[in-house]
Amino acid sequence: MKSRFPLLDEPLALDLVNTRIRRDGTEVDLLDSPVALLAWLRAERGRLAWSGAIDAADLATVRALRDAIDRLLRARRGHVRPARADVDRVNHALASGPALAQLGWRATGPVLKPLPAPARRCMLLRTLASDALTLLTGPCADQVRECAHPDCRLQFVARNPRRQWCSDQLCGNRARVAKHYRRHHQAI
Numbered sequence: 048m049k050s051r052f053p054l055l056d057e058p059l060a061l062d063l064v065n066t067r068i069r070r071d072g073t074e075v076d077l078l079d080s081p082v083a084l085l086a087w088l089r090a091e092r093g094r095l096a097w098s099g100a101i102d103a104a105d106l107a108t109v110r111a112l113r114d115a116i117d118r119l120l121r122a123r124r125g126h127v128r129p130a131r132a133d134v135d136r137v138n139h140a141l142a143s144g145p146a147l148a149q150l151g152w153r154a155t156g157p158v159l160k161p162l163p164a165p166a167r168r169c170m171l172l173r174t175l176a177s178d179a180l181t182l183l184t185g186p187c188a189d190q191v192r193e194c195a196h197p198d199c200r201l202q203f204v205a206r207n208p209r210r211q212w213c214s215d216q217l218c219g220n221r222a223r224v225a226k227h228y229r230r231h232h233q234a235i
């Protein structure tokens with residue numbers, strides 16, 4: 048298995064939503080434990096600063112935000128009104144948290160002080176929600192698509208309008224293999 052997370056270079060909010068996948072007709076939640084969330088945060092460390100542990104409450108809040116963002120993206124694509132609670136959840140995350148970072152001063156000079164746990168949690172949620180806000184209302188909003196493979200639910204920004212698969216290696220290949228198989232078996 049290449050990576051636990053199949054699609055990681057989309058906007059942050061999409062990467063988050065894409066931690067819920069579909070395989071063989073079953074939905075699988077890749078964020079199924081605090082350790083799994085920690086692994087995701089580590090995979091995103093270039094864009095998300097996180098240090099410290101993750102507890103069950105962190106996992107629950109991140110998952111709740113993720114599922115709300117997922118429903119909002121689908122509502123936007125389907126041109127339907129989302130549930131008020133989902134909008135509220137994103138806004139709550141946007142409003143949360145005092146400082147993004149704190150300045151400390153040691154004998155050696157200025158240091159970036161690690162945030163206390165509650166502030167860290169708020170910052171994580173705010174970063175994710177703020178990315179979702181950009182995604183839902185920004186210039187890429189109309190390009191957010193779901194993979195065309197029926198056995199996949201990954202979403203991506205189709206910067207190339209012809210892009211239909213989450214990844215050519217993954218679903219593009221699955222589709223080609225299926226097509227080849229059908230053709231071969233029809234020929235017999």
Ligand SMILES: [Zn+2]
Nearest residue numbers: 194199213218
């Ligand atoms: Zn796919």
